[in-house]
Amino acid sequence: MAVVLPFEPKDPSIETLVRLVKGDMERVNALILSRTGSDVAMIPEVATHLxxxxxxxxxxxxxxxxxxxxxxxxxxxxxxxxxVEFMHTATLLHDDVVDESDMRRGKLAARKVWGNEASVLVGDFLLGQAFKMMVEVGILECLDILSTAACTIAEGEVMQLAAAKNTETSEDDYLAVIRGKTAELFAAACEVGAVLNHRPKAEQTACRSFGMNLGIAFQLVDDVLDYGGSQAKLGKNIGDDFREGKITLPVILAFRRGDAQERAFWKEALEQSETSDEQLQKAIALLIKHRALADTLERAQHYGAMARDALALFGPSPVKDALVEAVDFAISRGY
Structure with a gap:
């Protein structure tokens, strides 16, 4: 008689991707450390901190x-x-100044240790180093993609600043913000990988689409985790977006679906310079009441499906499987 064993699906993980790129990433990390060097002692101190x-x-x-x-x-x-990593690090240094953040990846933000001025200027140094390395590669199209991404990221940050505390922000407006500030670098990071080998335009576009949709899904899950994750996972305080008056998709959905009294709460809380733990708990309760967190995760799943579909153009391979699993991992963080 056959014995039927229960099937336990494995949780999605990024470890397969990590293992496949391990050798090259060791070289990337060594290059990153070497390029943070400077005769100005504070530059490597601040850069290495993050x-x-x-x-x-x-x-x-x-x-x-x-x-x-x-x-x-x-x-x-x-x-x-x-x-790409230097561009990302530079935006984090700049973001923490703009957002007046105290924590980053579970440590004090660089601005809390060295001050706002040093954080901004070291971010500028890292951007300069990023562009030097792009030029050294010598492929103009890659330089064009990443330099365009740098402009788009800055535009997205300014759009977010303009939308801060503005409860009239629409879902379309917000998606435009995260396409710029978050997803654009994902898209450019993927696209240059295909452009390097002068692959057909369809493959370049597929890689860009994969990165763009993964980036949107990634940010939407982050939006959920800010209200429902753990501080250990986030590396920052739960509710930071709420305290900073950031309008994210869960807030947009809860505001639209709420009654007049609930909308008045959101307006008052988000416009205050300081919010209480009690207000944060009420905000979370409203998000749950109106399925704002669950529906944001559904949106993330939608963009995750589009990211996976973009890879259908490529034949079977271990790296393709690892990228698909990375999409599943990015979304599963929200559960």
């Missing part, structure tokens, strides 16, 4: 993986992946 603080390095891993997906065999992907 760079060595345990980030997942997801964006440069995507550059490495998409180069492998495109059968690239050169060296340019190492410098482009390091450039």
């Amino acid at each position: 760079i060595s603080s345990g980030g997942k390095r997801l964006r440069p891993m995507l550059t490495i993986a998409c180069a492998a997906l495109s059968d690239y065999e050169g060296e340019g992907h190492i410098k482009l992946a390091a450039s």
Whole structure:
């Protein structure tokens, strides 16, 4: 008689992707550390504080993986992946100043240790190093993609600043913000991997679409985790978005679906310079009442499905499977 064993599906993990790109990422990390060097002592201190603080390095891993997906065999992907990570780190340094954040990846934000001025200027230094490495690779189209991304990210940040505390922000407005401030770098990181090997335009576009949709899904899950995650996972305080008056998709949905009294609460709480723990708990209760967190996760699943579909153009391979699992991992963080 046959014995039927219960099937227990494995939780999605990013570890397969990490393992596949491990060798190249060791070279990327070594390059990152070497390029933070400066005769100005504060620059490597500030840069290393954030760079060595345990980030997942997801964006440069995507550059490495998409180069492998495109059968690239050169060296340019190492410098482009390091450039992507420097761009990301620079935006984090700048963001923490704009948002007046105290924590980043479970540590004091650089601005709390060295001050706002140093954080901004070291971010500028890292952007400069990123562009130097792009030029060294010598492929104009890659430089164009990443420099355009830098402009788009800045536009997204300014759009978010303009939308802060504005409860009239629509879902379309918000999606435009996160396409710019978050998803654009995911998209560019993936696209340059295919451009490096001069792959057909359809493959380049597919890699860009994968990154863009993954980036949107990733940010939507982050929006949920800010109200329902753990501080250990986030590396920042729960409710930071709420305290900073950020209008994210869960807030937009709860505000639209609420009654007049509930909308008055959101307006008052988000416009205050300081909010209480009691207000945060009430906000979370309203988000749950109106399914705002659950529906934001559904939106994330939708964009995750589009990211997976974008990879259908490529034949079977371990790196393709790892990228698909990375999408599942990004979304499963919200559960």
